[in-house]
Amino acid sequence: MIQVSQLRKSFMTPVVREGRFSGIRTLFSRDYRIKEAVRDISFTIGKGEFVGYIGPNGAGKSTTIKMLSGILHPSSGTVYINGDNPHRNRRKVARRIGVVFGQRSQLWWDLPVKDSFDILAEMYKVAPADKRRRLWELAELLSLEEFWQTPVRKLSLGQRMRADLAAAMLHDPDLLFLDEPTIGLDVTAKRNIRQFLKTLNLEFGKTVLLTTHDMDDIEELCSRVMVINHGALAYDGTIDELRGLIGLPTVIRVTFRGTFSVPEEASAGLSSRFRVTEKTRHGVVIEGNRQEATAMDMLRELSQWGDIDDIHMEEPEFEDVIHRIY
Numbered sequence: 001m002i003q004v005s006q007l008r009k010s011f012m013t014p015v016v017r018e019g020r021f022s023g024i025r026t027l028f029s030r031d032y033r034i035k036e037a038v039r040d041i042s043f044t045i046g047k048g049e050f051v052g053y054i055g056p057n058g059a060g061k062s063t064t065i066k067m068l069s070g071i072l073h074p075s076s077g078t079v080y081i082n083g084d085n086p087h088r089n090r091r092k093v094a095r096r097i098g099v100v101f102g103q104r105s106q107l108w109w110d111l112p113v114k115d116s117f118d119i120l121a122e123m124y125k126v127a128p129a130d131k132r133r134r135l136w137e138l139a140e141l142l143s144l145e146e147f148w149q150t151p152v153r154k155l156s157l158g159q160r161m162r163a164d165l166a167a168a169m170l171h172d173p174d175l176l177f178l179d180e181p182t183i184g185l186d187v188t189a190k191r192n193i194r195q196f197l198k199t200l201n202l203e204f205g206k207t208v209l210l211t212t213h214d215m216d217d218i219e220e221l222c223s224r225v226m227v228i229n230h231g232a233l234a235y236d237g238t239i240d241e242l243r244g245l246i247g248l249p250t251v252i253r254v255t256f257r258g259t260f261s262v263p264e265e266a267s268a269g270l271s272s273r274f275r276v277t278e279k280t281r282h283g284v285v286i287e288g289n290r291q292e293a294t295a296m297d298m299l300r301e302l303s304q305w306g307d308i309d310d311i312h313m314e315e316p317e318f319e320d321v322i323h324r325i326y
């Protein structure tokens with residue numbers, strides 16, 4: 001569905017002059033600095049995937065999304081959306097994709113929400129019957145009626161985001177690019193948006209590429225995560241594999257029924273599969289790396305120490321994992 005090969009984008013920015021009349025001198029400067037915002041990125045995304053695209057500020061996420069949606073022209077490399085080049089076949093590709101930039105609205109600021117949808121339906125040539133049906137579905141999923149007649153500038157951030165998401169779906173695209181759709185929202189609003197995105201993906205089979213700084217968005221929604229850092233792809237895989245690669249331990253707390261005995265090599269930290277970090281009268285706490293031993297391996301070994309009564313497992317926080325990469 002999306003094929004990206006050796007994608008690059010460089011920006012030329014004038015070198016900022018210092019001293020008197022620095023603004024004017026910068027404006028007429030012939031010295032430029034090249035900023036490589038995206039460097040040799042390649043990936044493919046299949047139909048129905050929900051992929052998180054994460055990275056620190058300035059890593060190149062928005063620049064990538066702009067190239068995928070045809071807003072920016074790559075310096076080199078190729079992008080194909082369903083076999084089409086989004087820059088050359090911009091109109092055709094635009095019909096297949098929906099884009100939401102959380103920081104900017106695509107709705108008309110002074111018009112009631114309803115009017116923006118009328119304009120968008122015209123622009124995308126959505127047939128009146130389709131428009132009615134989709135608006136009915138979207139209004140149901142995103143509770144649009146409460147602000148249907150309100151000018152966009154008077155909407156709360158959460159309402160504005162719901163309206164923007166609905167607007168992006170009005171022409172029924174199969175692919176959604178979302179750039180920070182939960183930015184600045186409170187917990188309830190975030191939950192509602194995530195629920196909507198889950199429904200789009202699971203029930204309507206939409207493919208989603210999501211950029212966010214909210215790791216809960218990623219954990220809740222994405223089966224795959226791509227990490228971009230300094231313009232280059234640093235990781236592409238599942239969240240669990242990423243946890244394993246980074247090597248932060250999984251913590252397992254076990255209590256035993258009655259007596260139990262910890263083998264000497266485990267007490268001494270000689271077991272290569274995990275370490276015992278705490279021992280009490282009722283049980284132990286162990287830490288293990290899921291790359292070296294699965295949770296089942298660890299539990300199988302623990303069950304030989306005594307009669308297990310209760311188990312509590314804590315995966316490393318995704319946030320901590322991400323800090324290790326950035």
Ligand SMILES: Nc1ncnc2c1ncn2[C@@H]1O[C@H](COP(=O)(O)OP(=O)(O)OP(=O)(O)O)[C@@H](O)[C@H]1O
Pocket residue numbers: 011012013035036037055056057058059060061062063064
């Ligand atoms: N039009 C532009 N002209 C010059 N430099 C730009 C332009 N757009 C982006 N950049 C630079 O390219 C780099 C990548 O920017 P981009 O907006 O893609 O990052 P991002 O990962 O989306 O960041 P954030 O998380 O802060 O939104 C940054 O250093 C940015 O300053």
